[in-house]
Amino acid sequence: MTDRDADAALDRAADEALALFADDRRSSGDRRESHVRRPQRASDVAETVRWNVADWAAADWGGPVPQDAHAADSVSNGASNSSASDSPADGSSKGSSFNDELFNSDPFSEAASADRPAPDDRSRQPDSSPEPNRPPEPNQTTEPDQPADVPNEAPEARAHATPWRAARTAAARAAQPLPSVVRPLGEALGQTLAEPLAALTDLPSFDTSAMDGWAVAGPGPWRLPSKDATPEGTGTSTRTSTGTGTGILAGHAEAAPLSDGDAVRIATGARVPPGATAVLRSEHGKVRGEGRELYASRHITQGQDIRPRGQECRRGDALLPAGALVTPVVLGLAAAAGYDELTVTSRPRVEVLVLGDELLRAGLPHDGRIRDALGPLLGPWLRALGADVVATRHVGDDPEALHTAVSASTADVVVTTGGTAAGPVDHVHPTLRRLGAEQLVDGVQVRPGHPMLLARLAPGRYLVGLPGNPLAAVSGLLTLAEPLLRTLSARPAPPPYRARLTEAVQGHPVDTRLIPVVYQHGDRACPLRFHGPAMLRGIAAADALAVVPPGGADQGAEAEILDLPWTADGIGISADTATGTITGTGGTP
Known part of the structure; x- marks a missing residue:
């Protein structure tokens, strides 16, 4: 031989x-x-x-x-x-x-x-x-x-796969922010301000009491009004546990001025009467002389426990810039500053198409069919990214049904699951060619999920093709859908940060890997098992995903961290019957 x-x-x-x-x-x-x-x-x-x-x-x-x-x-x-x-x-x-x-x-x-x-x-x-x-x-x-060579994958797939970071950048730059709309405060949560938020009034708009107690004028001791007297402008009298009787309550018109040496009962948030120099807290005052004299148990200073007008802001002050995320606290600030509605960037309207004859929507897997995990997952996740999910529809493995569903959609973004490779029932690429769509990203160098894609269906309309495996689809959400929706809704990009890995992570020779992790001791990320492309067990327990570069990462190495939306800001996750409609086209339930 x-x-x-x-x-x-x-x-x-x-x-x-x-x-x-x-x-x-x-x-x-x-x-x-x-x-x-x-x-x-x-x-x-x-x-x-x-x-x-x-x-x-x-x-x-x-x-x-x-x-x-x-x-x-x-x-x-x-x-x-x-x-x-x-x-x-x-x-x-x-x-x-x-x-x-x-x-x-x-x-x-x-x-x-x-x-x-x-x-x-x-x-x-x-x-x-x-x-x-x-x-x-x-x-x-x-x-x-x-x-x-792997069956069901186009031979040229590797040639045009986009590096992971470049794919995220391409998705973020593919669109422009949507037009602004005016929304009532109750409907603006999770959207972004389309214009700066300026104060419409001073905050507070008048001098107010910061504590329950007495408004006093000058040094003590102070004279209290008669039990049966109601100071002019104070409204209803109120008897207190000290027996002093009347007082100034929040929400009432301005009280009569106080003369030097006078005091009057006052509630937190009530308007401080003219002439008052401080508020003496209830626990720091003692009433003597048959309820007519007030003494302080400790020294008080000029202006103590009075919130002066304009302490927080003056009318016209800029409170928040355009592009700020409308959180529950922002809604409260806007209301306090005099707003009934806000001008915000429109939510991107998203339609989800779950593809596959093999998917069941109820019951246990049987006869080669499996439960649909992505239908329940994608709607809440996309809402957490600021989208208005108009419908989640199931479409069978039929090229005509898919073509009809995509071409008839009026959503800003269509999200599909599965069908992005080159198998006998993978109809997404042929549908895009038939519609004349522009391929922006066709395959990404990332594991799991590299068959993901992004296409422009028409000016201002997009399709994000996610792989059919659940964790691979999550990878597609974070790689392509999140940057695209962030641009459309004018959300600011979250600041990047890194954490040290508690153990080494095996890398792919060519592709970036996204690995579920949990935080330990605040600044460390512990990799989790069960991170195969079809698995959700790992990410269900995760706080974030770690970005592992080709070749892997050693124990103690710093890795970029991608927060999950509910661990970042938690806005818009709850289901909404108006935006969570699930319908079916093709296949069986």
């Missing part, structure tokens, strides 16, 4: 080993790309299999390496793998707790990773028998990370 024949035999052996895993991925309907590492010589065969398994497990499964991976490792070590097969596949004990399952995000054991090179160094490992000028054999490649 010649050297070339020997190399060809080794290639075939490696291909057979790799097929154990590639076939499994294809049979499970995975439409995403794989990166297959080729062996260079006999001693590399088992190690090559091992690294390809590691890449697939870390980048796609979000869980442990299957037993076949340990078998491949045993080829390399020339020893049995009985110790690995004696324990559960995820490396945990049968009695593992909820937290153990959720937080053990490393799919590899300490022993397995001890001699493994860093992710970004694997393709550069030196040959133990250096042959610096050896040319590649005919069946070899000088590029160790060439993507393998």
Whole structure:
């Protein structure tokens, strides 16, 4: 046997080993790309299999390496793998707790990773028998990370996939803010101010008492009015526990002026009478002399416990700039400053189309059909991003039904789920071509969710195509939908921030990864398990998503953090019957 024949035999052996895993991925309907590492010589065969398994497990499964991976490792070590097969596949004990399952995000054991090179160094490992000028054999490649062909994915998909950060920027720059509208205060929550908020009055608009007590004039002791007398302009008299009788209540007209040495009962928020120099708190005063004399138990100063007119702002002062998010506190400030309605940027109107014949809207999965997880998830999430979700509709795997639904929609943004790859029932791309849409982003270098897309259907109208897997769809929301909706609604971009990872995170060789994390000790992010593209268990317990660059991140490294909308501002999450309509087109319930 010649050297070339020997190399060809080794290639075939490696291909057979790799097929154990590639076939499994294809049979499970995975439409995403794989990166297959080729062996260079006999001693590399088992190690090559091992690294390809590691890449697939870390980048796609979000869980442990299957037993076949340990078998491949045993080829390399020339020893049995009985110790690995004696324990559960995820490396945990049968009695593992909820937290153990959720937080053990490393799919590899300490022993397995001890001699493994860093992710970004694997393709550069030196040959133990250096042959610096050896040319590649005919069946070899000088590029160790060439993507393998995967069924249901267009061969050109990788060529035009957009880097993750560039995709977010493109989505943010794809649109212009919508026109402004005038809304009553009760309908402006979650929108952004289209013009600055200026005070229409002084705040407070008159001198008011900050405490319950007595308005006093000059130094004490002070004379109190008769029990039966009602000072002019004070309205109804009120008897107090001290027996002094009358007082000034909030909401009444200006009271009669106080002369030096006089005092009168006053309630919090009431208008301070002219001549008053301070307010003596109830707990600091004592009434003597048959209820006619007031003494202070401690020294009081000029203006004490009086809120002067204009203390917070003067009429015409700028309170908030245009673009500020209308929160509950902003509504309260606007009301206090004299507003009944606000000029805000319109909410983007969004229609959600959930695609697929296999989706059930009730009951347990059966007969190859699964529950629709995205229909209930997307509406509240999009509302939290400032959108007005006009409808969530189910559309079967029918190109005509999809074309009709997209072309008939009057929403500013149409969000679809599934159908963005190149499978036999993936109709989003053909529909966009048929409508003459402009593709702005077609595939993103991110895991999970790289088949996502963004298109302009017409001036001012857009389509965001999300992958069908739930966590992949969430990735699409944060990558494309959130920046687009932020621009349309004129919301300010949240300031970026980073947190240190409590443990290392395996990276994808080429793509950015988005990993669910929880905060620990305020400034640290702990990666969670169950982050495969079809999984929601991890993100359901998460505070945010960590952005892991290609090649991975070490323990203690800082990672960019993407807050989830309900952990950031929590605006507009609650369901609304007027905007949460769910209808169906095609398929069965």
